[in-house]
Amino acid sequence: MLAKVLSAALVGIDAHLIDVEVDIAGGLPQFSVVGLPDATVRESRDRVRSALKNTGFHFPAKKITVNLAPAGIKKEGSGLDLAIAIGILVAEEVIPPQKVQGRVCVGELSLDGHIKAITGALSIGIACRPNHSLLLPAENSQEAAVIQGVTAYPLHTLPEAVAFLNGTTLLDPAHADWDRFFTTRPVEDDDYGDVKGQDHAKCALEIAAAGGHNLLMVGPPGSGKTMLAKRLPTILPLMEPEEAIETTRVHSVSGQLPANHPLLTVRPFRAPHHSISDAGLIGGGTIPRPGEVSLAHNGVLFLDESPEFRRPVLDGLRQPLEDGHVTLTRASGSLRYPARFMLIAAMNPCPCGYYGDRTRECVCTPHQIRRYRAKLSGPLQDRLDIHIEVPPVSVRDLHDHGPIPERSDTIRSRVLAARDLQRHRYRQDGIHSNAQLKPRLLKRYCGLDTQAQELLEHALTKLGLSARAHGRIVRVARTIADLSGSDKIESLHVAEAIQYRSLDRRMEF
Known part of the structure; x- marks a missing residue:
């Protein structure tokens, strides 16, 4: 039969x-x-x-x-x-x-x-x-x-x-409380209130969270780069329903969905080890599986000690950073996985880690420092919107009983306000944040006045920035304006965005 x-x-x-x-x-x-x-x-x-x-x-x-x-x-x-x-x-x-x-x-x-x-x-x-x-x-x-x-x-x-x-047994269909997923935020152990000092880095991370920008932190060992990065999800908004479903699908097919979380609403945070392979980061295999870039979709991918990653692995990030997806082609066919994420990278300023430190002497030669920093290729650095230096925290700051550091929920409230502005502004364009702005939308939403335009042109000429870096600066300036509640991008917003390009400045030895 x-x-x-x-x-x-x-x-x-x-x-x-x-x-x-x-x-x-x-x-x-x-x-x-x-x-x-x-x-x-x-x-x-x-x-x-x-x-x-x-x-x-x-x-x-x-x-x-x-x-x-x-x-x-x-x-x-x-x-x-x-x-x-x-x-x-x-x-x-x-x-x-x-x-x-x-x-x-x-x-x-x-x-x-x-x-x-x-x-x-x-x-x-x-x-x-x-x-x-x-x-x-x-x-x-x-x-x-x-x-x-x-x-x-x-x-x-x-x-x-x-x-x-x-028909001899009756079963009740499963029911999921949809409203509960997006109204209740899980309790988080990490908080920016635990971080002493580093106000400049916190400000940059707030801008990155508000606009969905990629960020690079440069600082000596022990300055708090990893601590700052791991607390970034606490100031990010919960995912939108369509984002949550797409992210959950990737984790589900990978077998990495927690048993008690049928739907992921908190943005994922992935921090792979620097020994990871190309297939582990980008995805691959005989039957291609999602890599870390896809598991970080709509969330954060954190590369600690980024120069220690192999050069081909880092360069493999270029396409997903630009397109928001990764296409894996094998003899059996092609598969496309979503990969729109915030890239947060951390690195030391030199191989020994103490270049520019006032308390410890750097033992690296200028050639070693240049070669170390060149491990992050120019095209990849262009795709990092914000570069910041994270100096070591002094003992006085660690034991100071001065103002209490801002907690994550306070910072998150400002990030949510900026995200709401962006969601309303781009409701007809199918995007959610300033970092997703396409070049054709920059002129419409990120117009600069004469003073701001002249300032930007002067900085581009002096620093020798690429056209891609120009777009990144404008997007960051748009986010800074949103956080300040301004409809227009003013020259001070552009000036602040330019100073977040520290790696573009010429090094003096």
């Missing part, structure tokens, strides 16, 4: 509905899976056989052929186990065929019949709406229920799935 059951397979971060066709015919016992399955899908034969036998169902000793259509899509992962098992039971007339129509079944089977969690449940939920209901592991039900218009039924065991399809 022939049976058809719907399931789903992931391609990149997108899910495609798959027709699982099961044919049971006479002949020598055989179990074959066709339709471009990978090794994990082929291994489902043993899992399905054991799960059916160990839960009291009859496994037919006949020739079983499972076809996964369309055959042109590579099927990977263990999420097709449940659909194959249900298909066999439909073919054996344990479940009426009409009971599985309009239902998508996904889940990995253990040998005792329990249904284990899968990856990419959010993307599968998007593929199911609005015409199909979804049967999936209970651990993933909240994640799929986030998508409005999807009816997701949580399952724990194979017998429970069979009983539900036969």
Whole structure:
């Protein structure tokens, strides 16, 4: 008998509905899976056989052929186990065929019949709406229920799935409290109130957060660069609903979504080690997987000790920084992953770390310093909107009982006000922040008066900046004006934006 059951397979971060066709015919016992399955899908034969036998169902000793259509899509992962098992039971007339129509079944089977969690449940939920209901592991039900218009039924065991399809057991669909995700901010341990001194760096990070700008911090060891960077998510706004869904999809297909967080609303913070490979940072593999740039989508990618990263790894950041996505091409095809993130990089001023320090002597030669700083290529430095120097904090500042440092919630309130201005200003252009301004929009939204224009031209000529750096300065000036509540970009805003280009100045030895 022939049976058809719907399931789903992931391609990149997108899910495609798959027709699982099961044919049971006479002949020598055989179990074959066709339709471009990978090794994990082929291994489902043993899992399905054991799960059916160990839960009291009859496994037919006949020739079983499972076809996964369309055959042109590579099927990977263990999420097709449940659909194959249900298909066999439909073919054996344990479940009426009409009971599985309009239902998508996904889940990995253990040998005792329990249904284990899968990856990419959010993307599968998007593929199911609005015409199909979804049967999936209970651990993933909240994640799929986030998508409005999807009816997701949580399952724990194979017998429970069979009983539900036969109508002998009733299951309540999973429900996700959508409003709670965006009204409640999780409690965060880190806070800028813990950081003594470094007011200049805090101001620059506030500007970066308000406009979504990339930033480079240069300072000696122990000056607080990492401490400042790790607290950046505490002043960033929660993600918009569409941003949250897209970011959660990337983490879900990567298997890195926390079990108790069906939807990510706090912007991700990724800090890879400097030994990371090209594929680890950008993405890759035989079947391309998302890298750190995609896992940081709509959040922060922090590169500590950035010159220690290999040069090809750093240069691989150019395209995602410019385009907001990364395209990975292999012999099997091309996959595109989102990669719009804030890049926060930190570095020492020289190999020993103490160039310019008033308390310790630098032992590096001018050639060593130039070679060390050249590890960040010129094109990559151009894409960093803000460069700041982070000097060491004096002992007096650490023990000073003067003014209490501003807390993150106070800074965040100003960032949110600036972001609201930008969201209203760009509501017709499909962007959310000043850093996303395209060149054609700069003239419309970032017009400069004569004095500001002359100041900018003088700085560009003296510092020898590129046209890309010109656009970066204008975007930063727009953000500074938003934080000050000004509709127009004035010369003082441009002057402040120019002084955040410290690496463009000529070094004096």
